[in-house]
Amino acid sequence: MDTLTDGGKRAAALAARDSYGRLLALLSAATSDIEAAADALADAFERAVRTWPEQGVPANPDGWLLAVARNRLRDWWRSAEVRRTVALDPDLDAPAHLDDLDVDAIPDRRLELMLVCAHPAIDRTMHTPLMLNTVLGFTAAQVGRAFSMPASTMATRLVRAKKRIKAAGIPFRIPDRDALPARMAAVLEAVYGVHVIDWSTTGPQARPVPSEALHLADVLTTLVPGDPEAHGLAALVQLSTARAGARTDGRGRFVPLDEQDPARWDHELIRRAHEHLRAAHAHGRLGRFQVEAAIQAVHCARSRTGGTDWRTLLDLHRVLSDLAPSLGGGVALAAVTAEVEGPASGLALLDALAADAGEPARRFQPARAARAHLLGRLGRGDEAAAEYDRAIALTHDPAEREHLRRQQSALRRREDGL
Amino acid sequence: MRYALLMHYQEPGDGELSPEIVAEAQRAFDAYAKALEQAGVLHSADVLRPSDGTTTVTRRDGGLRVQDGPFAETKEALAGIFLVDVPDLDAAIGWAEKCPGSQWGVIEIRPVATSFLDGGWTR
Numbered sequence: 407m408d409t410l411t412d413g414g415k416r417a418a419a420l421a422a423r424d425s426y427g428r429l430l431a432l433l434s435a436a437t438s439d440i441e442a443a444a445d446a447l448a449d450a451f452e453r454a455v456r457t458w459p460e461q462g463v464p465a466n467p468d469g470w471l472l473a474v475a476r477n478r479l480r481d482w483w484r485s486a487e488v489r490r491t492v493a494l495d496p497d498l499d500a501p502a503h504l505d506d507l508d509v510d511a512i513p514d515r516r517l518e519l520m521l522v523c524a525h526p527a528i529d530r531t532m533h534t535p536l537m538l539n540t541v542l543g544f545t546a547a548q549v550g551r552a553f554s555m556p557a558s559t560m561a562t563r564l565v566r567a568k569k570r571i572k573a574a575g576i577p578f579r580i581p582d583r584d585a586l587p588a589r590m591a592a593v594l595e596a597v598y599g600v601h602v603i604d605w606s607t608t609g610p611q612a613r614p615v616p617s618e619a620l621h622l623a624d625v626l627t628t629l630v631p632g633d634p635e636a637h638g639l640a641a642l643v644q645l646s647t648a649r650a651g652a653r654t655d656g657r658g659r660f661v662p663l664d665e666q667d668p669a670r671w672d673h674e675l676i677r678r679a680h681e682h683l684r685a686a687h688a689h690g691r692l693g694r695f696q697v698e699a700a701i702q703a704v705h706c707a708r709s710r711t712g713g714t715d716w717r718t719l720l721d722l723h724r725v726l727s728d729l730a731p732s733l734g735g736g737v738a739l740a741a742v743t744a745e746v747e748g749p750a751s752g753l754a755l756l757d758a759l760a761a762d763a764g765e766p767a768r769r770f771q772p773a774r775a776a777r778a779h780l781l782g783r784l785g786r787g788d789e790a791a792a793e794y795d796r797a798i799a800l801t802h803d804p805a806e807r808e809h810l811r812r813q814q815s816a817l818r819r820r821e822d823g824l
Numbered sequence: 825m826r827y828a829l830l831m832h833y834q835e836p837g838d839g840e841l842s843p844e845i846v847a848e849a850q851r852a853f854d855a856y857a858k859a860l861e862q863a864g865v866l867h868s869a870d871v872l873r874p875s876d877g878t879t880t881v882t883r884r885d886g887g888l889r890v891q892d893g894p895f896a897e898t899k900e901a902l903a904g905i906f907l908v909d910v911p912d913l914d915a916a917i918g919w920a921e922k923c924p925g926s927q928w929g930v931i932e933i934r935p936v937a938t939s940f941l942d943g944g945w946t947r
Contacts, residue, residue: 553927555927556845556852799865800918804862
């Protein structure tokens with residue numbers, strides 16, 4: 407396989423997604439009518455596919471697409487159908503702003519589009535699907551697949567959300583400084599949601615998205631280069647993705663993070679993540695995603711240093727619990743505490759956390775698995791075995807379940823002095 | 825402990841689902857059922873035909889009465905049953921969370937009271 411050609415194809419695919427998002431953002435900005443803009447844009451792309459092979463690619467392809475889509479929208483606004491069904495004056499209400507657009511200097515309004523997708527008036531579960539659909543141009547079927555949902559169900563929900571954006575008149579505008587942090591937090595969450603499914607029982611798991619979806623976090627850093635959390639998020643996504651291949655061994659067995667072979671990590675992605683981390687730290691404003699990325703970076707540093715710096719990890723996990731407390735974060739903190747201060751401290755922390763969290767902690771698989779492991783290290787074999795049983799019952803991934811079973815039987819052998 | 829995971833959702837109209845969508849849902853259910861099986865917790869999995877094929881039978885008013893259609897007409901109908909054997913409700917909730925039907929419907933988790941196994945009812 408010619409990697410240069412592959413790289414070229416990938417670059418072309420990403421450029422097409424960039425164009426799509428930029429044009430859609432522009433075409434829908436004035437009216438908040440994303441559906442009409444998407445239809446017009448689809449028409450323009452269709453015409454490009456028909457005419458470019460014969461007439462040649464225009465000097466400014468995006469400008470060409472924008473001009474065609476703009477004409478389509480204008481026709482649509484003037485059409486009898488719209489006049490019959492919508493009580494609007496096409497001369498007054500038609501998207502006149504499009505006439506002033508300079509097709510040679512297309513502004514980037516994708517940040518506004520992302521803020522609309524993650525607007526508080528839109529159902530939270532739709533933030534991420536909307537972004538994949540509008541900013542990157544993934545079809546409802548592709549988005550549906552990533553969300554384990556039939557294409558028709560996803561399509562219906564996307565249409566409903568877009569209708570709501572239009573009906574409620576959610577503006578394509580950067581909010582003022584007071585409102586911006588909260589709105590950006592929702593955008594970051596939605597981009598994070600592209601990569602992670604946060605199951606309430608088994609914790610975060612990689613979402614099966616096409617590799618181009620990785621691009622959304624990168625796009626966000628180009629839109630808000632001064633936002634350290636956007637860089638932190640991009641770094642986090644890249645560092646987690648870099649290790650995905652090493653999560654199972656050649657025989658399909660689960661390999662926990664500290665036993666993974668660093669040679670199997672994607673070092674180019676790790677290098678790019680570190681660029682984002684440097685960009686983030688230059689701003690001196692810490693946030694949840696930067697800390698999570700830093701934690702991942704410490705784990706990845708094992709490929710250079712040969713060991714894991716547990717003390718630094720402990721500091722980072724403590725900062726994370728203060729910044730953004732979560733059940734998963736608490737369990738990780740307890741596990742790292744055990745590495746630095748011993749299993750008894752880790753277990754005490756874990757049990758305190760579980761008592762606070764109540765019922766959700768009881769069926770949280772990572773908490774059960776961590777507890778089983780710590781009880782085993784403390785020599786409390788019977789309790790550990792029972793806890794392993796509970797953890798295994800809550801584990802859905804066959805490779806991970808097998809791993810827990812192996813740990814459980816290793817513990818039994820130790821107990822029996824074999 | 826046995827639990828029935830009862831899937832309820834709105835039944836699609838005629839031709840509402842394209843073959844591709846049906847194939848996608850089938851893939852999702854296939855992966856789900858195989859995960860349950862690999863975990864060794866699956867007893868049976870049945871996806872039901874639409875409720876217009878239902879026949880309801882009763883003798884509670886005396887003689888046999890056979891009626892077309894389900895016992896209760898509701899917007900969301902019983903669409904399938906997964907019978908799983910897991911240690912407790914927490915484990916059942918974990919599996920229900922991952923059932924594809926939970927994306928577009930609801931999963932009712934009902935503990936099984938007794939089962940007819942090996943020639944007798946379990947206690």
